[in-house]
Amino acid sequence: MAAQAVKKENAMVRFGHGVVTYLKENLAILCAFVVMCVALAIMSPVFLSVDNILNVLRQVTVNCNLALGLTMCIIINGIDLSVGSVVAISGTLAAGFISNNGMNVWLAILIAFLIGVVMGICNGLIIAYTGMPPFVVTLAMMNIGRGAAYVYANGQPIRCFVDEFNFWGVGYILGIPVPVIISAILFIIMTLVLTKSKFGRHLYAVGGNEEAAKFSGISIKKVKITVYTLSGIFASLSGIVLAARMYSGQPSAGNGFELDAIAASVLGGVSFLGGVGKLGGTIIGVLVIGILSNGLNLMNVNSFWQYIVKGLIILAAVYLDIVKKSRQKF
Amino acid sequence: MGKTVLEMKNIHKKFPGVYALNSVDFELKAGEVHALLGENGAGKSTLIKVLGGIYHPDQGQIIIDGKEVKINTVMDADAAGVSIIHQEIMTVPEMTIAENIFLGREPKTKFGTVDFKKMLSVSQELIDGFGLEMKASRKILALSIAQQQMVAIVKAISINAKIVVMDEPTSSLTDSEVDYLFEIIEKLKAQGIGIVYISHKLDELFRICDRITVMRDGQYVGTKVTAETTRDELISMMVGRTLDNYYVRTFHELGDVVLEAKNVKGGLVKDASFQLRKGEILGFAGLVGSGRSELMKDMIGLDPREGGEVFVDGKKVEFHGVTDAQREGLVLVPENRKKEGLLLKNSVGFNLTLAVLGDFIKGISVKKSKETEIINTYVDAMAIKTPSVNQLVGNLSGGNQQKVLIGKWLAAAPKILIMDEPTRGVDVGAKAEIYQIMNNLADQGVSIIMISSELPEVLGMCDRICVMYEGEITGVVDRKDFSQERVMHFATGGR
Numbered sequence: 001m002a003a004q005a006v007k008k009e010n011a012m013v014r015f016g017h018g019v020v021t022y023l024k025e026n027l028a029i030l031c032a033f034v035v036m037c038v039a040l041a042i043m044s045p046v047f048l049s050v051d052n053i054l055n056v057l058r059q060v061t062v063n064c065n066l067a068l069g070l071t072m073c074i075i076i077n078g079i080d081l082s083v084g085s086v087v088a089i090s091g092t093l094a095a096g097f098i099s100n101n102g103m104n105v106w107l108a109i110l111i112a113f114l115i116g117v118v119m120g121i122c123n124g125l126i127i128a129y130t131g132m133p134p135f136v137v138t139l140a141m142m143n144i145g146r147g148a149a150y151v152y153a154n155g156q157p158i159r160c161f162v163d164e165f166n167f168w169g170v171g172y173i174l175g176i177p178v179p180v181i182i183s184a185i186l187f188i189i190m191t192l193v194l195t196k197s198k199f200g201r202h203l204y205a206v207g208g209n210e211e212a213a214k215f216s217g218i219s220i221k222k223v224k225i226t227v228y229t230l231s232g233i234f235a236s237l238s239g240i241v242l243a244a245r246m247y248s249g250q251p252s253a254g255n256g257f258e259l260d261a262i263a264a265s266v267l268g269g270v271s272f273l274g275g276v277g278k279l280g281g282t283i284i285g286v287l288v289i290g291i292l293s294n295g296l297n298l299m300n301v302n303s304f305w306q307y308i309v310k311g312l313i314i315l316a317a318v319y320l321d322i323v324k325k326s327r328q329k330f
Numbered sequence: 331m332g333k334t335v336l337e338m339k340n341i342h343k344k345f346p347g348v349y350a351l352n353s354v355d356f357e358l359k360a361g362e363v364h365a366l367l368g369e370n371g372a373g374k375s376t377l378i379k380v381l382g383g384i385y386h387p388d389q390g391q392i393i394i395d396g397k398e399v400k401i402n403t404v405m406d407a408d409a410a411g412v413s414i415i416h417q418e419i420m421t422v423p424e425m426t427i428a429e430n431i432f433l434g435r436e437p438k439t440k441f442g443t444v445d446f447k448k449m450l451s452v453s454q455e456l457i458d459g460f461g462l463e464m465k466a467s468r469k470i471l472a473l474s475i476a477q478q479q480m481v482a483i484v485k486a487i488s489i490n491a492k493i494v495v496m497d498e499p500t501s502s503l504t505d506s507e508v509d510y511l512f513e514i515i516e517k518l519k520a521q522g523i524g525i526v527y528i529s530h531k532l533d534e535l536f537r538i539c540d541r542i543t544v545m546r547d548g549q550y551v552g553t554k555v556t557a558e559t560t561r562d563e564l565i566s567m568m569v570g571r572t573l574d575n576y577y578v579r580t581f582h583e584l585g586d587v588v589l590e591a592k593n594v595k596g597g598l599v600k601d602a603s604f605q606l607r608k609g610e611i612l613g614f615a616g617l618v619g620s621g622r623s624e625l626m627k628d629m630i631g632l633d634p635r636e637g638g639e640v641f642v643d644g645k646k647v648e649f650h651g652v653t654d655a656q657r658e659g660l661v662l663v664p665e666n667r668k669k670e671g672l673l674l675k676n677s678v679g680f681n682l683t684l685a686v687l688g689d690f691i692k693g694i695s696v697k698k699s700k701e702t703e704i705i706n707t708y709v710d711a712m713a714i715k716t717p718s719v720n721q722l723v724g725n726l727s728g729g730n731q732q733k734v735l736i737g738k739w740l741a742a743a744p745k746i747l748i749m750d751e752p753t754r755g756v757d758v759g760a761k762a763e764i765y766q767i768m769n770n771l772a773d774q775g776v777s778i779i780m781i782s783s784e785l786p787e788v789l790g791m792c793d794r795i796c797v798m799y800e801g802e803i804t805g806v807v808d809r810k811d812f813s814q815e816r817v818m819h820f821a822t823g824g825r
Contacts, residue, residue: 197691217656
């Protein structure tokens with residue numbers, strides 16, 4: 001009884017420590033996040049309405065999914081530029097299979113999803129076995145994917161009004177948008193994987209020092225293939241959700257999404273030097289970018305300005321990161 | 331032999347904690363090949379870096395052609411007529427021979443563009459002058475290592491070098507390429523150029539050098555005319571220091587053979603066979619590049635093995651990497667802790683458990699208590715001084731980093747422990763602690779292979795010593811026959 005109480009107390013203390021560490025690690029970005037929210041709440045009464053909050057959450061889901069993959073890629077000193085194209089491919093194919101071929105919705109989703117995943121697996125295999133730089137490999141895959149989507153759809157959006165399909169984009173469960181539920185589940189799973197599993201530790205080891213990881217008996221190839229495959233899975237899933245939400249598969253969808261996902265990771269403290277970064281930071285990065293767009297929209301700021309503001313914020317965040325690093329001794 | 335071209339007098343250089351050069355003198359005559367000889371860490375490279383303007387001496391004079399010069403930068407060295415040909419040849423592989431020779435001082439046409447025609451013709455003249463058969467328009471990457479070295483020499487001559495320093499020039503050359511290099515050196519001598527020749531290979535020194543200066547522990551030991559000295563005399567000059575007595579070791583009867591290598595080949599390793607017994611500490615001595623680390627990597631499968639067999643407890647094994655070896659109880663503590671050993675950006679705890687994650691992680695369930703137990707056990711066992719197990723390893727001292735590295739592999743409960751330079755860059759106190767731990771392990775029946783370039787520690791700690799030279803084991807010395815001279819005899823190619 002007493003022992004149990006002590007154990008419970010220990011767990012509480014550990015949880016408390018965890019929260020404090022989290023706040024400390026993400027101090028700058030959290031401050032920015034809070035300041036933005038407060039400012040928007042004051043300037044726009046709509047901002048804190050339930051509708052708007054759900055709207056923001058639904059809008060950030062795709063970026064959130066993609067950022068899960070990108071965070072892992074960047075941790076192992078890689079990058080995945082092909083995610084935007086995978087979004088286009090899986091969405092276009094799913095809509096096409098349903099609308100043009102009259103395929104069963106579930107089957108269409110499954111096949112489209114798997115084709116997107118295969119692109120991720122290809123990225124991983126090529127990077128792991130040829131030693132070609134991830135930037136180049138995924139840049140090529142980005143073009144291949146985009147081109148394939150345009151070829152398949154003949155350059156036109158493929159409309160798809162099927163309730164079973166659209167449910168994944170615009171549906172609700174218990175009043176929460178389905179895409180938000182999907183993203184939340186993925187986020188929780190991946191956070192557990194990164195913090196608790198062997199794979200998570202191997203990931204940070206490969207990113208921190210590939211040579212040392214090899215000498216520790218970690219299979220570098222396995223880690224790389226897994227990371228790019230997961231990135232493909234998240235992108236492919238996002239493509240289907242996005243197509244469902246837009247009632248059409250668009251071959252031009254997802255253009256530039258990879259950059260938003262990279263921005264979210266970097267804002268969240270993932271280091272381009274490798275080996276450092278947590279999903280707990282990335283999620284804040286995702287929200288900051290999402291709220292920024294939403295806020296600027298609410299205030300009727302021209303959307304072209306949003307790019308400039310986004311760029312400035314990324315520069316500032318990464319600069320802060322460098323300042324923090326330079327205080328470390330090595 | 332001509333007049334004196336270079337004199338270095340009373341050179342001092344201190345690094346934090348190390349007296350790298352303590353009152354070193356060196357003299358070079360025109361048309362002479364003068365060898366610098368000494369063990370790793372004797373101070374040869376430091377002296378050359380002082381001459382080349384990379385390090386600034388704390389004290390001392392450099393006199394070239396009778397005039398005192400200050401060499402503060404590499405450009406100063408060029409201007410003073412000093413040219414250093416480094417071990418790793420510094421050429422741009424994607425450029426042509428001519429472009430490399432004129433790198434940074436390209437001739438210009440009257441329009442201000444690079445005069446490629448002139449560059450090519452002048453380069454070709456220089457190359458022909460040496461009787462080399464090379465086209466100046468070829469790219470460096472198409473050349474053999476020996477040819478690249480020739481280009482470096484031609485470049486040195488083209489900037490009117492009077493003093494050419496060659497740092498281990500034959501380390502990656504074949505026998506016929508060495509002959510070729512020596513012909514060129516004879517031509518340089520004939521032109522009155524003074525050559526400083528650094529090499530561990532005594533045979534070469536007797537072939538090519540006029541005089542030999544020996545250094546040890548940052549000090550000048552003596553200079554001998556090659557014709558008047560012997561191999562044995564040079565070796566005793568190189569190693570003539572007393573053994574420190576902080577080597578703790580209790581010797582036992584050795585047990586059965588636990589590890590055997592038969593005719594292992596691959597990379598630098600030409601042919602190596604040896605046996606390791608239970609509870610033994612087997613030393614591997616030899617010069618840098620003799621293939622000791624490579625032999626171990628070949629056995630474990632970190633480098634591709636081209637031939638030979640490995641046996642653990644009499645059973646033939648085929649390892650394809652660290653994990654396979656670990657399964658059979660064999661682990662390797664790598665040589666370069668910053669590059670191959672540790673994750674500096676991660677914590678002490680993260681590093682200590684990296685090789686044994688399977689012991690406390692199943693899926694996504696982490697047995698925190700087991701993890702803490704492993705970490706605490708090895709922080710205590712290795713006496714790692716750290717404010718917390720969450721401290722980043724990069725913030726620890728070299729000695730404590732090394733202890734984390736060793737502890738990480740002890741956590742894997744090895745039966746056979748290969749330690750590559752286990753005390754490199756570690757202070758005296760931590761060294762003694764590491765020796766103590768090695769002794770305890772051997773007492774418990776763990777078999778240890780200790781690769782080390784520090785002869786005193788090999789002699790102090792080991793039951794037997796395998797000595798390697800150019801990828802082969804040239805001799806195995808039993809404890810009763812231990813002497814520095816005997817090890818150096820094998821390490822420099824003696825049989």
